[in-house]
Amino acid sequence: MTAQEVNFDGLSGPTHNYAGLSYGNVASAGNARSVSNPRAAARQGLAKMKALADRGFAQAVLPPHERPFVPVLRALGFAGADAAVVEAAWRADPNLVLACSSASAMWAANAATVSPAADTADGRLHVTPANLAAMVHRAIEAPVTARILRSVFADERRFAHHPPLPALEAFGDEGAANHTRLCAGHGDPGVELFVYGRRAFGAGQSKPKRFPARQTLEASAAVARRHGIGAERAVFAQQNPDLIDAGAFHNDVVAIGNGPVLFHYEGAFVDTPGVVEEVRRKLADQAELTVVEVPAAAVPVEAAIRSYLFNSQLLTLPDGTGMVLVLPEESREEPSVAAYLEGLLASGGPIREALHFDLRQSMRNGGGPACLRLRVVLNEADRAAANGAVFLDDALHARLAGWIDRHYRDRLEADDLRDPALLTEGRVALDELTGILELGPVYDFQRE
Template structure:
């Protein structure tokens, strides 16, 4: 079956700022109250999309969410007109104002969990938007994410978009940041690896001490059931609590997989040796590249975001329809921080020198996102689609040269160069954002 992996990247929103809202995200905490650069952030994200598009990969965009979230401010007890809400929040509850203006939806690895049609019993693509209840500001995203996904994936013959899981501690779900699909090739059935941080029904299970584990086993099991995945195509592995306490709030900060390759740190999973053996058995002994702590510590993995690189198969080496004599060619798209960090760079060089499909590396500047704790892989939601499914997407969301030009022009005209926490109290910012997002609706045609 001819199939492609499509990266749906989040457009960085015009309210991108450093509110330090995510406990356990060390970069977010470190850069709290720094001045952000929304225009630069959005252009960095678009440059990453364009790089992959130019390499022949399928690339799409997801729009920013409407901001500020006025309903949230009103539900928090603030009253008045829209402008009065903003002014009042700035004076009395700046923390709530920062949440209402959060642009964290740009990290679309948290948008949903996706199972492609070749894995599911009914032969449709299944998407479950994440409820993100572990952090207040991100829990505001679920409703708008669902609307956006149902607009793009509206053809019910090919797609099903579920409601987010109920907002209950038992079912805390962080989306694809804790989900990896491994397969021989995109068009063949695969193994879906669900990584959870805690088991709400087993209080004796390993647990972190410093930071909360965000994803539950019960949420993973519920999604696997919703997506009609056969038992042989689902695998549940627990994240190492030591890694969570080191700042690995999602599994995609410590592991990344693509087709038949899994790249991970040796402290990624509980009982790592046994966990990797389960994965090898499920994948018929495919390639696992393990990075030792002696090569790169957990602290260094978090500071460089090496494992939050995007691992992609280049079309000329790994697409469907190639002969078996053609070796897969995979690219590791790393944040620029990995290029200048000697030990991270040494790990990359070691990987490139070894006999495995990863034989190219590119470094990309997404520093504005990195300062808030999101690397290249955080900025994209991976969706495997057949040619027919690709043709059934709604809206002008697949990147083209023209769409890229339009979006860069839109960002340059509509985004502020700088944004501080104090600027969030300016009612004019709300008007600017609403004007910008109205224009974007006309560009993406998602109505």
């Protein structure tokens, strides 16, 4: 059955700010407590979506989450009206409000792991929302993410929804940022590459020494079992711990795949040759694997991470003639990366084009083009069964642009997060957005 990959991009929320909450994310830490521009952040993400849709790529939208997230503050013992809860939490410890105000759900690559119908035992598309247990500000996302995805993919005959894995350190799950799929065509059976940072159980393993390894093998294996991905179609690989310590907090900071192409940094995995060979062998009945490895001698690891060369979108051109890399502007400004890309595009390989976008508001918080989107392969019947209101066209783009301009501030500092008006502004905006996207009551304040 004909299928296409749809990029479901997360919209940045009205509380987009730089709190430096993500330990191990170099950009997030480096820009902590600087002034943000929520309106620009949302506009930059929407502009990327529109440009790709105009080029013929299938594009859809996922909404922000409610922030500040008052239910967590109430669970921590603060009481009274919602605005009073936020103020009391700020007085007790501003870090509590900062953790409950992050717009990090914009990075939809962490929303879930999705396996398309062509790969699964029961022929349905399977979804497991990520528990994001490694970071407090992200661990609170899972319940609302699950509601949103159930609203977008509601038909249980075509879509199987699983609850997040137990939110325990041993089962830390970071979603599609540590998962990629290799295949001949999007509608063909593929090989699903699950990348983990450490094993929860067992001695003698290599681990990062500086930063946490957020994804466990046990979590990746559980997601594969749930989705019915057989051993012949699953590959489990450990990310190089030295690269995690360098700031590659997710696999998609050093490797990405699309179709039969694996694009990765030298030594991305603990046993890179072994991983490549296993993928090649398991994919062989469908396609020949093409590997594009970026040498460390050509691009220093610091430059690869700083520019987010690999945190790009690798997309098949609509006419099928090759692939395009969707990159942040920073990759054009990093000399070694710019020189490498020039040679790559001239090499005659599968990657034929590079598109650069201004995503500086997201990049300053440590999220590039790949972070902003969740890849979902939909066959014709799946697409027809999904919520059509979230798919981007000219009309939806115009409505979303107007919505952003009406509801978003153009300047936000950390102290502004205690402002009771910000809570109200966010709820008014999200209530309107759920109407635009026809999602129903997915937020806690809508369900009270």
